[in-house]
Each structure stands twice: as structure tokens, then as C-alpha cells.
Amino acid sequence: DAGVTQSPTHLIKTRGQQVTLRCSPKSGHDTVSWYQQALGQGPQFIFQYYEEEERQRGNFPDRFSGHQFPNYSSELNVNALLLGDSALYLCASSASGTASYEQYFGPGTRLTVT
Amino acid sequence: GESVGLHLPTLSVQEGDNSIINCAYSNSASDYFIWYKQESGKGxxxxxxxxxxxxKRQGQRVTVLLNKTVKHLSLQIAATQPGDSAVYFCAETPILKAAGNKLTFGGGTRVLVKP
Known part of the structure; x- marks a missing residue:
């Protein structure tokens, strides 16, 4: 049973460009959350998708947007990239309708903006 | 692999000793607290x-203590092993409404186990 997978592993972009990161949740999970982790810091919540809709959002600008597909996979899009967007982007999945709130994290995508 | 935390507080511990990692939280509405381990290059x-x-809650070689009065959380690792070397984060989340509540993470502590 595959856990949470993310692609690509690493990505280098130039300021002003746009990027799309992808996440496949753990089998049986239907909720996907995205986090940004700057070097030396804890992950920061970006947003969460459930039933193909954004359910919660953290303190991130509209340049950050996402999507969830019918198979529960998800994309994170960032427009007009800034140097400060360089970070590890983590995807976490969980299962609704259960008593567990545990979120399973993927290995992340390392984004470098130059 | 990736370096998770270059400027994190570091706890150096001798192999076989016990480790104690501390975390302060700020949201009194938080209902669940979680400890995460992050190894280099991994989530x-x-x-x-x-x-x-x-x-208090105990697991295999780990114990978590919660003091709500002072909003303090700690993780105790018994008989620390080289495989315990990693960055440890505490996280909090409010009263569960549905699965997958947003997690708010603390700053993290790097644990280095000396042989």
C-alpha cells in the first residue's frame, strides 16, 4: 500500500514563473492538506481540500491555489513566484468519517526560486 | 538528503540515555497535540x-506529557538510539470537527544521538 506520494522531488524556477506540484494521497484517504516548510522552521498550513473543494485556508496569498480531483489527488499551484517561495512543500492526507485525525505526510517537493 | 533545520535548537544525547524535548503552545482552544519526527529528506x-x-500518554519508548496550565508539551524518548536522530516537531489542532484538521506546528528541535 503506497503512502502519500508527491512529484516532482525537486524543482527550480525563476522569479515570476508559475509552478504546479502534485500529490497522491494514501489509499483510502479523501482529504488533502498542503504545507510550506521553510528551512529551519516547522510546516505552515496553506490549505486543505475535501470533496474537490477548498475547506480551510491558512494565511497565504491568492497566488497559492489548489485543486482536488475526483480520485482525491491534488495539485498546488503558485503563480508569480517570489524568492521567498523557496521551501519544501508537503502534502498530507487523511480520511474523513473516521475518529482519527492523523495526517500522513509525503516526502515533499523542494522548490527553489532563483 | 535535505537538511530540515539548519538553525534549530539542538539536543545532543548519548546513545542509551533518555531524551526530553519540550514545546510550548499558545492556543488554549487546541484539543489535540501531536509529536512528529522528521528525518532528512523525508516528510x-x-x-x-x-x-x-x-x-500523559505512553507509546513504545516514548511518553508525551501535557501541562495545560502552562501550555507545555514534552516528549520523552527512552534509551535513545542512533535512529532517533532527527528533527522533532510538536503540532496542535483545535477540537476535532472532521478528519484532517489544520495542524499548527512549533519550531522544532534537532536531536543528535552520539554513539
Missing amino acids: PQFIIDIRSNMD
């Missing part, structure tokens, strides 16, 4: 959790 891995109506 955070769940270690143990505790609900706000408890003050």
Missing part, C-alpha cells in the same frame, strides 16, 4: 498524540 512522521483531557 514528518507521526510519533504519538495526546488529547487535552489527558496529561
Whole structure:
């Protein structure tokens, strides 16, 4: 049973460009959350998708947007990239309708903006 | 692999000794607290959790203590092993409404186990 997978592993972009990161949740999970982790810091919540809709959002600008597909996979899009967007982007999945709130994290995508 | 935390507080511990990692939280509405372990190049891995109506919970070689009065959380690792070397984060989340509540992470502590 595959856990949470993310692609690509690493990505280098130039300021002003746009990027799309992808996440496949753990089998049986239907909720996907995205986090940004700057070097030396804890992950920061970006947003969460459930039933193909954004359910919660953290303190991130509209340049950050996402999507969830019918198979529960998800994309994170960032427009007009800034140097400060360089970070590890983590995807976490969980299962609704259960008593567990545990979120399973993927290995992340390392984004470098130059 | 990736370096998770270059400027994190570091706890150096001798192999076989016990480790204690501390975390302060700020949101009194938080209902669940979780400890995560993050190894270089990997995402955070769940270690143990505790609900706000408890003050202690034990797992395999790990114990989490919660002091709601001073909003303090600690993780104790017994007989620390080289494989315990990683960055440890505490996280909190409010009263569960549905699965997958947003997690708010603390700053993290790097644990280095000396042979």
C-alpha cells in the first residue's frame, strides 16, 4: 500500500514563473492538506481540500491555489513566484468519517526560486 | 538528503540515555497535540498524540506529557538510539470537527544521538 506520494522531488524556477506540484494521497484517504516548510522552521498550513473543494485556508496569498480531483489527488499551484517561495512543500492526507485525525505526510517537493 | 533545520535548537544525547524535548503552545482552544519526527529528506512522521483531557500518554519508548496550565508539551524518548536522530516537531489542532484538521506546528528541535 503506497503512502502519500508527491512529484516532482525537486524543482527550480525563476522569479515570476508559475509552478504546479502534485500529490497522491494514501489509499483510502479523501482529504488533502498542503504545507510550506521553510528551512529551519516547522510546516505552515496553506490549505486543505475535501470533496474537490477548498475547506480551510491558512494565511497565504491568492497566488497559492489548489485543486482536488475526483480520485482525491491534488495539485498546488503558485503563480508569480517570489524568492521567498523557496521551501519544501508537503502534502498530507487523511480520511474523513473516521475518529482519527492523523495526517500522513509525503516526502515533499523542494522548490527553489532563483 | 535535505537538511530540515539548519538553525534549530539542538539536543545532543548519548546513545542509551533518555531524551526530553519540550514545546510550548499558545492556543488554549487546541484539543489535540501531536509529536512528529522528521528525518532528512523525508516528510514528518507521526510519533504519538495526546488529547487535552489527558496529561500523559505512553507509546513504545516514548511518553508525551501535557501541562495545560502552562501550555507545555514534552516528549520523552527512552534509551535513545542512533535512529532517533532527527528533527522533532510538536503540532496542535483545535477540537476535532472532521478528519484532517489544520495542524499548527512549533519550531522544532534537532536531536543528535552520539554513539
